[in-house]
Amino acid sequence: MKKINFLYSLAAIALMWVVWLIAAAAVKNEYLIAPVGASVKEFFTLFENAFFWRALLQTFARTIVAFLISFALALVCACLAVAFKPFAAFMRPVTAFFRTLPTMAVLLLILVWLTPRTAPVAVAMLVLFPMIYSQLSDGIAGIDGGLLQMAKVYGIPLSRRLTSIYLPHLAPIALEQTGAGLSFGLKLIISAEVMASTRTALGGIISEAQAYINLPRIAALTLVAVVLGVLIEIVFRVIADNAFGWKRAVKYD
Amino acid sequence: MIKIDNLTVKYGKNTVYDHFNLDIEDGGLTCILGESGCGKTTLLNAVAGLIDYGGEITKKSVSYVFQSPRLIPYLSVLKNLTVAGAEAQSATAMLGKVGLSEKLSAYPAQLSGGEAQRVSLCRAFLKKSDVLLMDEPFSSLDLKTKLSAMELFKSLNKEDGRGAIFVTHDIDEALYLADRIIVIGGGKVLKDVQNADKGEFGANSPLREIILKVLLNVKSE
Structure with a gap:
């Protein structure tokens, strides 16, 4: 099958x-x-260029920074939201606001305060934060109440509950979120770099190619982004499926 | 003794117990028998301190065998016992007694229902407590597995010597295991049978007829 x-x-x-x-x-x-042949040729030619590698690494670095900050903030907020209902109620309009912001329009506003190098990170964070927060708070709230009752009856201390119940429950969710978040974040960062004309960035190269109406180059760079995004998701999905003994045991049983 | 004084438990507008009183002596097997939804689990959870209630209940340390095994799916069988405070050696020995020596490093998802419930029993017996609480521990098992699980429980309990309170809706389970059978319904004690004669599982007996009549009366009200 x-x-x-x-x-x-x-x-x-x-x-x-x-x-x-x-x-x-x-x-x-x-x-x-863009002709297919020329685009594929351009795709492979890109990797021979040192500037392309620098741009790719910087775009990837921005993606990681945006994701890590969003994840850390989202994790703290999700824990607080599950522990304190008023905080969850407070967060509802906040996340709804971030979710519905017209991202690229906001980028233009953010460029007033930040540079073309950092503005894409801020924009990506605005989009990633509510997404990750929602997944994590659902994950934390979804922990089996029966297990928590059992832990209370058997006097399992908080430190052991964290390491035996909470973390193992959240870890696969967090790993899958990381894959999806990095992949989506990469797309956001590149789009923002195009609009902000960030130098030494994949988005910056796309922006330059657009100025010269170099469609094969734009297509090739788009392919790079797609391949990278898919690879990231696959890698983290494989890790999530195989990193945990209990998941492996069920899979191969 | 566990003294339950003026126990009041409400879920929203629904009153499950209203100034309910019951004394349960230490030692022996006490069965709380009643129809589904009559408040048996609520009573057990109140004794275990898992729910809010009005009134007073003697504080006792408890071990609890839940209706579903409630094993931590992310830990192996052995770790499920040691995380709850048992020593690895004692846990290994206990698992040997229940025929699960080969499942030490298995995960709960790899166990059958009967095996998982046996692990849950081990966890309960390994914990040092005043009383063992059991919430319909055999209800999810097929008949053959249920009979072997009940035999296992009887032998572990005989060796352990601790008192136990178990709830069930199954008359046959109650008659087979319990020294005392308390039939409850509508938040009240309907029948209290001290020194119940334990017979063969499923066998007809005068006591069975009496309890059946009490339960059927409640059903028809």
């Missing part, structure tokens, strides 16, 4: 390539649709 599903996924990817090929062949205008 797994093999068949994998084949369906491959078929979907193949279909997307075929649609691109057909569209490019039909339009025959590289200023409207």
Whole structure:
């Protein structure tokens, strides 16, 4: 069953390539649709460029910083929200506000106070924080109440409850969140870098390519972002599935 | 002795117990028998200090066998026992007594229902406490597994010597295990049978008829 599903996924990817090929062949205008061949060639050429690697690393660093700060804040807020109902009520309009902010418009405002290097980080945090907060608070609230009752009856101290119940329950959620958050965060950071014309950044290179209407380059950079995002999600999903003895035991039983 | 004085428990507008009184002597097996939803688990949880209540209940240290095993899914069987305070050696020995020596490093998801409930029994017996509380511990088991689990419990309890209070809706379980059977319904004691004659599981007896009549009366009200 797994093999068949994998084949369906491959078929979907193949279909997307075929649609691109057909569209490019039909339009025959590289200023409207990037030719597939030229884009793929440009994709591999990018990796030969030292500046591209610096830009990629800096974009990735911004993504990590944005994610880590969002995660840390979200974790603290989620713990407080589960422990204190008034705090949860306080957070509801706050997260709703952040969720509904028009991100790119906010970026333009943020650029007044921050630089093109740091503004994308701030924008990504505004989007990631409510997302991660919501997942973590649902995760913490979803801990089996029966287990907590058992812990109370058997006098299991708080430190052991944290290490035996809370952390193992949250760890897989946190790992999957990390994969999804980094992947989504990367997309946000690149978009913000394009708008802010950040130098030494993937978004900055895209912005420059756009100025010269270099569609194969834009397509190649987009492919880089997609491949990176997918790889990040896969890596963290594999880690989440295999890092925990109890999960492995159930999987291979 | 566990003295329950003027116990009052309300869930919203629903009053489960209203100035309920009951004394349970130390030692022996006391069964609280009643229909589903009559407040048996509520009574047990009040004794265990797990719910808020009005009135007074003698404070006792308790071990608790829940209706579902409530094993921590992220820990192995052995660690489930040691995290609750048992020494590894004692836990290993206890698991051996219940036939689970080979499951020390298994995770709860790898156990059958009967095996998981046996681990839960081990956890309860390993904890030093004044009384053992059991909430329908055999209800989720099939008949064969239930019979073997009850036999196991009887042998562990005989060796341990601690008093136990267990709740059930199953008359046969009550008659098979209990020294004293307290039938409750509507927040009241309907019948209190001291020195119940323990017979064969499922066998007909005059006491069985009496208790059945009490329960059927409650049902038809």
